Amino acid sequence: MRLVRWLLSLRPSPSQVLISLLIAALGWLSGQALSRVDQDLRIMYTEYTLGAADLAHISADVMRYRNTIIRALEADSKKDFDRITESLPTQRARIQQAVDRYAAAGLRVSRSGRSEPEDIEAVRRSLDQYFSVASITVELLTQEWTAPSPTERDRLRRKAEEHASDNAGPKMIQVSLALDRLLDTVADVAKDMRDEGTKAIQETSLMLVGGSFFIAFLNLFLTKKRRQPLPDGDLAPSHEAPSSPLPLSGDHRHPVLRAE
Numbered sequence: 001m002r003l004v005r006w007l008l009s010l011r012p013s014p015s016q017v018l019i020s021l022l023i024a025a026l027g028w029l030s031g032q033a034l035s036r037v038d039q040d041l042r043i044m045y046t047e048y049t050l051g052a053a054d055l056a057h058i059s060a061d062v063m064r065y066r067n068t069i070i071r072a073l074e075a076d077s078k079k080d081f082d083r084i085t086e087s088l089p090t091q092r093a094r095i096q097q098a099v100d101r102y103a104a105a106g107l108r109v110s111r112s113g114r115s116e117p118e119d120i121e122a123v124r125r126s127l128d129q130y131f132s133v134a135s136i137t138v139e140l141l142t143q144e145w146t147a148p149s150p151t152e153r154d155r156l157r158r159k160a161e162e163h164a165s166d167n168a169g170p171k172m173i174q175v176s177l178a179l180d181r182l183l184d185t186v187a188d189v190a191k192d193m194r195d196e197g198t199k200a201i202q203e204t205s206l207m208l209v210g211g212s213f214f215i216a217f218l219n220l221f222l223t224k225k226r227r228q229p230l231p232d233g234d235l236a237p238s239h240e241a242p243s244s245p246l247p248l249s250g251d252h253r254h255p256v257l258r259a260e
Contacts, residue, residue: 019219026211033204052186054098058123059179061095062130066172069134073161078145085138092131099124110192114185119178126178130171137164 068088075081099120107116140160147153 015219019215022211022215022218026208026215030204030208033200033207036200052183054102055179055183055186058095058098059176061091061098062127062172062175062179065091065095065134066168069137069164069168072138072141073157073164075141081141081145085141088138095127099127108189108192110185110188112188114188116182116185116189119182119185123175123178123182126171126174130168130175133163133167133171137168 065088068084068091072081072084075084103120103124107120109115109117137160140156140163144153144156144160147156
């Protein structure tokens with residue numbers, strides 16, 4: 001209750017209200033700028049640092065997928081072939097999920113014109129083409145192990161090897177090139193965001209310093225303006241006639257009375 005009564009008893013002057021509003025506005029603007037920088041830093045970490053790691057994992061998973069097909073070409077029995085190729089659907093799904101997860105983030109276009117949406121679509125197209133060609137290789141190998149004669153199995157094996165070399169190999173190179181281009185675009189966009197954050201921090205610092213000096217100057221100016229000189233009568237000391245000293249009790253001198 002005392003605090004409420006004290007607040008109600010306040011009677012701020014117009015200059016105090018103005019300075020308080022300026023300080024509040026300066027603090028709000030600084031908070032907004034720092035909040036934007038903090039948001040950009042979070043985006044850079046969640047969507048670009050982790051996103052670049054996901055893209056690197058995609059490249060490694062694609063290489064693992066290709067190595068699995070090469071191992072399937074070298075299988076000595078149908079049992080080994082089935083054991084090796086049973087992981088292919090899982091590997092393919094993991095790659096596509098990683099691409100979809102990155103595409104679901106906020107994709108941007110850099111100041112230099114590099115576009116994340118265009119590059120991620122190029123990665124998707126190259127992956128679809130590679131998986132389509134790789135599935136034909138796996139289908140040929142599956143037919144090989146169910147062929148009725150050794151001659152037919154040899155023919156299908158050669159056809160699968162030629163298909164993997166002539167078709168799957170170039171498609172794999174296209175996937176690698178598309179991923180490299182996307183990584184370059186990610187780095188370019190992240191650099192733009194870093195530059196924007198640095199610029200925002202510099203502008204906020206200048207605004208804080210300049211605003212603080214302005215408010216301090218305004219405070220001194222308004223305080224000086226409020227001061228009024230006191231009247232001269234209040235400043236002049238009072239001059240009173242000194243009272244005559246009283247005669248001392250031990251003084252035996254008496255004034256001589258003038259005869260009238």
